[in-house]
Amino acid sequence: GAGVSQSPSNKVTEKGKDVELRCDPISGHTALYWYRQSLGQGLEFLIYFQGNSAPDKSGLPSDRFSAERTGGSVSTLTIQRTQQEDSAVYLCASSLGGTSQETQYFGPGTRLLVL
Amino acid sequence: QKEVEQNSGPLSVPEGAIASLNCTYSDRGSQSFFWYRQYSGKSPELIMFIYSNGDKEDGRFTAQLNKASQYVSLLIRDSQPSDSATYLCAATTGGFKTIFGAGTRLFVKA
Numbered sequence: 441g442a443g444v445s446q447s448p449s450n451k452v453t454e455k456g457k458d459v460e461l462r463c464d465p466i467s468g469h470t471a472l473y474w475y476r477q478s479l480g481q482g483l484e485f486l487i488y489f490q491g492n493s494a495p496d497k498s499g500l501p502s503d504r505f506s507a508e509r510t511g512g513s514v515s516t517l518t519i520q521r522t523q524q525e526d527s528a529v530y531l532c533a534s535s536l537g538g539t540s541q542e543t544q545y546f547g548p549g550t551r552l553l554v555l
Numbered sequence: 556q557k558e559v560e561q562n563s564g565p566l567s568v569p570e571g572a573i574a575s576l577n578c579t580y581s582d583r584g585s586q587s588f589f590w591y592r593q594y595s596g597k598s599p600e601l602i603m604f605i606y607s608n609g610d611k612e613d614g615r616f617t618a619q620l621n622k623a624s625q626y627v628s629l630l631i632r633d634s635q636p637s638d639s640a641t642y643l644c645a646a647t648t649g650g651f652k653t654i655f656g657a658g659t660r661l662f663v664k665a
Binding site: 475484490535537543546547549 | 586599604606643645650651654656657
């Protein structure tokens with residue numbers, strides 16, 4: 441079956457522009473996660489969804505970042521008024537959503553470069 | 556701030572040796588612990604998870620958890636050059652929220 445997919449794979453934008461990143465989880469997975477990984481760094485937790493709800497938004501770096509999930513499937517991460525420090529790989533993962541002991545399956549990521 | 560700490564490395568071991576990777580976590584409420592492997596330019600993939608004190612073995616990999624010491628480790632036996640990657644330790648804290656360490660780079664010399 442299909443894994444987690446993300447689009448676009450690469451995005452170059454100018455400082456101050458808004459960008460929207462998309463994640464398609466594995467079919468049937470109710471939990472969905474967004475992470476950010478800067479060059480040579482570990483994964484920084486941003487937000488997770490259980491269904492369409494986001495119980496914990498504490499990882500979002502600022503109010504320029506928002507995320508939504510509709511239909512318990514596709515999720516979008518929006519960054520408004522992008523800054524150069526937003527440049528990173530944005531990774532999405534999904535899991536079945538039954539317990540916290542589940543494997544998270546990662547997508548290929550979106551490489552964002554803010555000029 | 557709930558954290559997961561790892562030595563960044565690089566950890567260099569000869570082919571066939573045992574590689575030992577370590578991780579500590581600060582949140583005593585953490586329930587589940589994971590080791591992911593990440594090759595350069597690729598996404599992380601799960602190696603093992605553990606949630607009970609003690610050892611868990613899967614092939615050449617053994618995960619160890621000591622909740623009293625807030626310590627997790629991963630042993631890789633008979634290390635191969637293909638094991639060269641960054642190993643990420645992660646802990647779930649507060650439901651599904653997952654905190655990752657910065658990763659340890661492992662280099663296995665042929």
